[in-house]
Amino acid sequence: MFVSYKWLQEYVDLTGITVKELADRITKSGIEVESVEILNKGAKGVVVGHVLEREQHPNADKLSKCLVDIGEGEPVQIICGAPNVAKGQKVAVAKVGAVLPGNFKIKRAKLRGEESNGMICSLQELGVESKLVPKEYADGIFVFPSDAPVGADALELLNLDDEVLELGLTPNRADCLSMIGVAYEVAAILGRDVKLPTIELHENDENVHDYISVRVEATEDNPLYAGRIVKNVKIGPSPLWMQTRLMAAGIRPHNNVVDITNYILLEYGQPLHAFDYDRLGSKEILVRRAKAGETIITLDDTERTLTEDHLVITNGTEPVALAGVMGGANSEVQNDTTTVFIESAYFTSATIRKASKDHGLRSEASTRFEKGIDPARTKEALDRAAALMVEYAGGEVVGGVVEVNTLKQEKVTVTITLDRINRVLGTNITKEEVATILTNLQFAFTEDNEIFTITVPSRRRDISIEEDIIEEVARLYGYDRLPATLPIAESKPGKLTSYQAKRRKVRRYLEDVGLFQAITYSLTSEAKATMFALETAKPIRLALPMSEERSVLRQSLLPHLLEVVSYNRARQVENVAVYETGAVYLTKDAHELPEEKERLAGAITGLWHANLWQGEKKAVDFYVVKGILDGLFHLLGLEQRIEYKQAKREHMHPGRTADILLDGNVIGFVGQLHPRVQKDYDVKETYVFELALTDLLNAEVEDIRYSLIPRFPSITRDIALVVDEQVIAGDIQQAIIEAGGELLKEVTIFDVYKGDRLPDGKKSIAFSLRYFDPERTLTDEEVTAVHEQVIKAVEKQFGATLRG
Amino acid sequence: MKERLQQLQQEALEKIIAASDLKALNDVRVAYLGKKGPITEVLRGMGKLSPEERPIMGALVNEVREAIQSALEEKQAKLEQEEVEKKLASEAIDVTLPGRPVKLGNHHPLTRVIEEIEDLFIGMGYTIAEGPEVEKDYYNFEALNLPKGHPARDMQDSFYITEEILLRTHTSPVQARTMEKHQGRGPVKIICPGKVYRRDNDDATHSHQFTQIEGLVVDENIRMSDLKGTLREFARKMFGEDRDIRFRPSFFPFTEPSVEVDVSCFNCGGHGCNVCKGTGWIEILGAGMVHPNVLEMAGFDSKKYTGFAFGMGPERIAMLKYGIDDIRHFYQNDIRFLQQFHRV
Incomplete structure (x- = not known):
């Protein structure tokens, strides 16, 4: 709503209140004045002129030579380009020395050899928007009524000296979509009267x-x-x-x-x-x-x-x-x-x-x-x-x-106590102050024993309950006078839930090992929605998507994380390590809310470690990412319950992908992207993982219990086993652990060899086995006995031979 | 004999001085103090002396021997010291060469802002409530005093999936759900952070997906002054101890009275600058007293309970705090953008 300051004065006395002050007070009381604009946009020196003569410019078809009386002695000659200029008109003349909007200064000039002492103006040239100019003057100069006094200030006659306040009205204040409505508001703020128009109808x-x-x-x-x-x-x-x-x-x-x-x-x-x-x-x-x-x-x-x-x-x-x-x-x-x-x-x-x-x-x-x-x-x-x-x-x-x-006119009345007002606001407003505010608002009311009964005028359709009255009182009393207190209540400590706390630790861990947290969009394309998903469901599609790219809710975080890798690569950032935690959306029934499960996904590409001058350079590989995940499971106390199993997954490298199982259930996967997908995304060798974070964080873990720090020495024995190439290390390790029994406390793989010194189709894996008993010092004989069992077991199960 | 001893001492001391390494020094030791050395020889010849001379000469021999011994030791220490220094000198490295890099990632700037706000309110006794992003129309609108047909819930502004299900447009439904769970009994004191979605075209200042943090306190005797005090506390902890806040009346369907909350500009301190567009104030939050309809719909007696709620946008706060010029940066995840937020 645009409010003319001059016009407003017809309804409220604004004596002593500048436009700026008015704007500030309106804003402070609840309606934001978005701008205050002076209509002439800085124009000055424009007067009413009387066109005494008009003839064709001798050297230009489209120009007129006019003799104009501007109320200053001799009439002046002005060249005018407007098609509608005519003898006898009263027009707006920017005199020599005048300034038009845009700081355009009018100077004496010669146009095609004829002198011009000023400019006859269109409304547009005086700062009026084209779409507001009356159609008859749209393509030419503006013509005043014939009684306009020659030499008078044209800007004032056109009310362009006026200033306009633009009100940003919230939907509840439709009452201010009228000058009278604004007048009531301003009157309430200033504590002045409203003068309504008088109607004399015959x-x-x-x-x-x-x-x-x-x-x-x-x-x-x-x-x-x-x-x-x-x-x-x-x-x-x-x-x-x-x-x-x-x-x-x-x-x-x-x-x-x-x-x-x-x-x-x-x-x-x-x-x-x-x-x-x-x-x-x-x-x-x-x-x-x-x-x-x-x-x-x-x-x-x-x-x-x-x-x-x-x-x-x-x-x-x-x-x-x-x-x-x-x-x-x-x-x-x-x-x-x-x-x-x-x-x-x-x-x-x-x-x-x-x-x-x-x-x-x-x-x-x-x-x-x-x-x-x-x-x-x-x-x-x-x-x-x-x-x-x-x-x-x-x-x-x-x-x-x-x-x-057929209107049913119902009077709205609200009853409220002074105590309620003060209890909700936390103030000590007196009943007299409330009465003054209601009077200024021109709300009819009665007050009895600090109980106000208010009849709300029909123009204020936004007011119907106690809280509305409290708001009126508060805004006119002034929010700057509201005290600042804190809730009086028993103070209970705030705390993250165990889930929230663990999630924060997971994020912190991944960042501390070198990954950046990314946040990507939940909406994706139908094609990407189910890509990589651990569990898939029918895609959830928006009723009115804005684009196909953002039309379906995601079921995996990876497609967008890969876009991040690709986006960075396109900007010459080749080494990217990012992760994201966020929801995926799985629906069972279109009329029920989908299940939202939190996932943790990561994408890593390029160099993992480089210290070039010392000759160290390590590109990301499967084991880098696996190591990061191992650390994560360790952090969550799940390391003993996690298993990696070679797996085939769509979009993943068939030989370099593992499913991750928690207590025997698949909760994620890790591996290299399929080269075809790498090509599609225009990325180099990239390793990814996605885990069911909700399940990981909700897995029950035993509380920490201290166990004895070993006081007795341990004994370490190394073995190198030659096995068929197809035999996997994890199986051998598992067999060793089982055969090693109580005394075997740790099995470490320290070498894997395949090559000339072994027959074709064979490889050697070297294990280091550490034995100890927390209660006593082990004898060589005891260890040897157990160790022999271990060797027998692997020989039997895998046809392994000890490498000489 | 005496002269001989003095001469030996003289000779030995000169040779000790001349010894340039430990081996030469040892040669001197063997030559003068060894069993076959001249001083031992002198001692052997003492038998020929008279009983009166013997103790005198004996003392002299010891004196000479000790003098040589101590000179040897001193020189030995010196040479050893030199040897160590020489070895250490040969081990010197160039400390200006780069260290072995430790790879570090960091929080996304939005998480940084969100966690800071969460922690601040946890310190004031709040807990963090979360809820679904795909929400029922009822919780997103109706329970928040936005009945069907209300202009603020136009299909054009929200991502609907069915007529009754949509992507939440604010985190307020978490408030409605939490209040409902309390079954009409206070206190409720929560902070709700999360992703929200609106049907906006992505540009420098709009994003169809963004984040919000809202807070809600419902109890007996919650006053609007408590809202002011709480938010002032928040503003000071978040933006600096000398910050102030101001309320400007506003309108939201779910609060009455409603206010917009400005924080005095943390860039210029309130004098006016380009961050606050010369006003000295920055609009950060929307807030108000929970509308009685919202309380009643969630099962609270609005005559007995009152509450306040507030909400803010982490994107806006991060943009102001870090001077970020384009909201799309948050969702493009350019590493060169992300890594700027590494400091604690």
Whole structure:
């Protein structure tokens, strides 16, 4: 809402309050003033000039040579390029030395050999937006009414010295979509009175019912419909002051009748519509829902097809207006209109919102109906419009009002105690202070023993409960006067849940071993949604996606992590190590919420370690990533319960991928991307993992119990076993552990060899076995006995031979 | 004999001085103090002396021997010291060469901000509540006083999956769910961080996915002044001890009264700069007293209980705090961006 500072003063005395101060106080009290703009944008030195002579420029077809009286002695010669400049006009002249918006300085000049002492201006040149300039002046200079005094300040006459406050209204404050509404707000803030317009309406002896009748079928959408007939109007321009106020508010002037309806819309917040009575084609108005497929050509010359959701004003048979949104072209007021039917109605918001949305039409009227207008002003606005049409369009008001009123006017009263106000706010506001605030708001109230009973005026539809009154008191009392306290309550310590604490530790661990945390989008494409997923389900698709790329909820974090690797590689970052924790979404039934499970995924590529001058350079491989995960399981106390099993997974390298099992259940995988996928993503050798974080963190782990620190020496024996290439280390290790029994405490692999010194198809794996007993020193013989068993076991199970 | 001893001492001391390494020094020791050395020889010849001369000469011999001995020891220590120094000198390295790198990653800047806020409120007795990102219309809107048909819940603004299920547009449904779990009994004191989604085109200031942190306190006798005190405490811990806050009246469907909360600019201290656009204040939070409809729908008696709620955007805070110019950075995960947030 744009509020003219000059216009506002018609309703509230602003003496002693500057625009800036006003803006600050409005903002502080609850409505944000988004900007304050001076309309002339810095222009000065523009006066009213009288074009005494106009002749063709001798050397230029499109220029005129004018002699203009600017009220300073001798008339001056000005060259003008506007097509509509003519002798006898009163025009806006930027004198030599004047400044126009954009700091454009007017100098004496010669144009095609002719002297020009100033410039005759269009409204655009004075800072008015093109879309607001009346159509007749859109392509030329502006022409003042003939009574404009020569030499007077043109900017002042055009009210361009005015300043406009732009209010950013929250949806609850639709009451401020009118000058009177803003006046009430400002009056409440300043503690001053509101002066409402006085309406002097003279009706003739005729009866409006002889002209027109009204029926409303859709009373739910249209609880109040009122209208008047004004005859003998003469269509012409509206007074300059009205035009300038409309422009300041962002509405383009048209003609006196239309301007008056718009002026009332701005003043009262009540949208009006003026029909050409003679073009209605009947003597009746019927308000009803449109029939499916019915059409109307609206004022913007667009044919619109309607549905049963839309409300229309009809002449009994065909639509003449799309109610509350836009009038019909068939009944539009034109230059030859003499009799006007003014409609002032209350349409409910839902139907207007639907129509406005369906037709992509948001008008000043529809905006107000959507947000809710005050029906108590509907008839007053109608009377005021009729009175102005008498005054500025020479009309005559036919006696009486046609009206259908099914409105249930319920008075809203709120009862609240002073104690409640203070208890909710934490203040010590007195009852006198509350009374002053309510008085300033012009809310009728009674107070008895600190109990306030308030009758809420119909213009404030946002107020209906105690809390609304508390807010009114608080904002006008001033939030800066609110004390700062802390809740008085038993103080319980806050704490992360065990899950949250573990998740934080997991993240910290991964970062400390060299991975960066990434956060990627949950929405992905259908193709990527199920890629790599540990568990797949039917993809969850958005009803109205914005793009195919963001249309389905992910079931794995990896596709987007790989995009991160790819994104970085495209920017010459070749070594990337990232991880992410986040939800995947698995649905069972489309009508239930999906299950959200947290996953932990990582992607690592490039060099893992490099210390070049010492000759160290290590590219990421499977075992780097496995080592990181081993550390993670160790951190969570799960290392004994984890198993890696060679696995084949789609999109993964068939020979370099392992499933990870916790207590025998697959909870994730690790491995190298399939080279085909690496190519698709345009990344080099990349290793990835994804784990079911929820399961990992929820796995029950025993509390830490101290165990004896060994006091007795241990004995270490190494063995190198030659086995078939297909035999895997994990199986041998498992067999050793089983055969080693109680005394064998640790088995470490310290060498793997394949090559010339062994027969084809064979490899050697060297294990280091550490034996000890916490209770005593072991003898060589005991260890040898156990060790022999171990060797026998592996020889038997794997055909292993000791390497000499 | 006496002259001979003095001469030997003289000779030995000169040779000790001349000895340039431990071996030469040892040669001197053997030559003068050895069993076959001249001093032993002198001792042997003492039998020829008179009983009166013998003790005198004996003392003299010891004196000479000790003098040589001590000179030897001194020189030995010196030479050993030199040897050690020489060895250490040969072991010198170039300390300016780079160290063996330790690989370190770090938190995403949003996690950094979120954890800082979480910890701050945990310190004030809050717990962290989490909830689903795919949410029922009821919890996302209806339970928050946004009934069906309310303009703020347009299909155009939210990612709906079915008519009743959507991606949550704020973390407020976690508040509704938590209150419901409390079955009408306070206190409730939670912080809800999480991802939220809105139907926005991604650009420098909009993201269809972003994060939010909201807080909720419901109990008997919770006052709006408690909200002010709590948020002031938060602002000071988060942005510096001399920060102040101010409330500006606003409107949210789920709170009444509602306010926007500004923090005095942490860049200029409130004098006005380009961070605060010259106002001295930065809008950080939306807040208010929980709307009685919201309390009632979650099973709380709004005559007995009151509460406050507040919400903020970690992206906005991170952008202000670290001077980040484009919200898309958070979701592109450029390593060169991420690694800037490594410091503790």
